[in-house]
Amino acid sequence: xxxxxxxxxxLPVSLGGQVSISCRSSQSLVHSDGNTYLHWYLQKPGxxxxxxxxxxxxxxxxxxxxxxxxxxxxxxxxxISRVEPEDLGVYYCLQSTHFPTWTFGGGTKLELx
Amino acid sequence: QxxxxxSGPGILQPSHTLSxxxxxxxxxxxxxxxxxxxxxxxxxxxxEWLASIWWNGNTYNNPSLxxxxxxxxxxxxxxxxxxxxxxxxxxxxxYYCAHTRLKLGFDYWGQGVMVTVSS
Numbered sequence: 001x002x003x004x005x006x007x008x009x010x011l012p013v014s015l016g017g018q019v020s021i022s023c024r025s026s027q028s029l030v031h032s033d034g035n036t037y038l039h040w041y042l043q044k045p046g047x048x049x050x051x052x053x054x055x056x057x058x059x060x061x062x063x064x065x066x067x068x069x070x071x072x073x074x075x076x077x078x079x080i081s082r083v084e085p086e087d088l089g090v091y092y093c094l095q096s097t098h099f100p101t102w103t104f105g106g107g108t109k110l111e112l113x
Numbered sequence: 114q115x116x117x118x119x120s121g122p123g124i125l126q127p128s129h130t131l132s133x134x135x136x137x138x139x140x141x142x143x144x145x146x147x148x149x150x151x152x153x154x155x156x157x158x159x160x161e162w163l164a165s166i167w168w169n170g171n172t173y174n175n176p177s178l179x180x181x182x183x184x185x186x187x188x189x190x191x192x193x194x195x196x197x198x199x200x201x202x203x204x205x206x207x208y209y210c211a212h213t214r215l216k217l218g219f220d221y222w223g224q225g226v227m228v229t230v231s232s
Binding site: 001035037039041043048049050051054055060092094096099100101102103104105106107 | 150159160161162165173175176209215216217218219220221222223224225
């Protein structure tokens with residue numbers, strides 16, 4: 001089974017600041033087709049999760065360019081610049097490379113300092 | 114515009130079978146590459162993928178719950194279903210259904226339905 005480990009678990013931030021969230025997998029997420037199926041989600045308080053980034057670095061429709069994803073193999077990062085109040089919540093990474101099983105990371109809570 | 118909405122019993126007793134419905138619009142589950150997945154989240158905890166059903170009828174379950182899960186679909190009525198047998202208190206959670214594409218993941222989610230297992 002693929003394990004997804006996110007760090008940190010909690011991340012205090014000041015509005016306008018910049019933060020990075022790490023997601024590491026126990027196995028390479030490079031698929032045999034050459035793509036890497038690592039996605040990022042944000043769950044705002046009281047809401048359903050929403051897709052932010054798909055396949056490592058592609059912003060989903062309507063996602064501001066303050067969000068950026070990077071990484072390769074087993075090590076991935078979500079960076080948020082100029083943090084705004086609506087960015088607060090819990091961030092999750094998800095792997096779908098090892099289809100048909102999908103695995104979430106444990107989550108990182110972004111909160112105000 | 115893709116929308117999904119889950120419905121379910123709210124509360125059920127241990128050992129019973131949980132039946133959930135996902136009603137959706139904006140896509141067809143008969144279209145190549147489309148899927149619907151079920152994900153759950155116990156209160157205050159993380160997300161757990163449960164199962165997926167695809168346009169071609171293929172279904173896949175989380176190995177940790179494999180034998181207890183059944184997913185199905187009614188393409189003509191734009192619905193997907195999840196059954197969880199022999200529930201216990203550990204199955205208490207908010208259950209989500211999500212539009213799923215192989216290369217994008219879960220791109221649209223329903224609002225979720227809370228399910229409590231209690232005697």
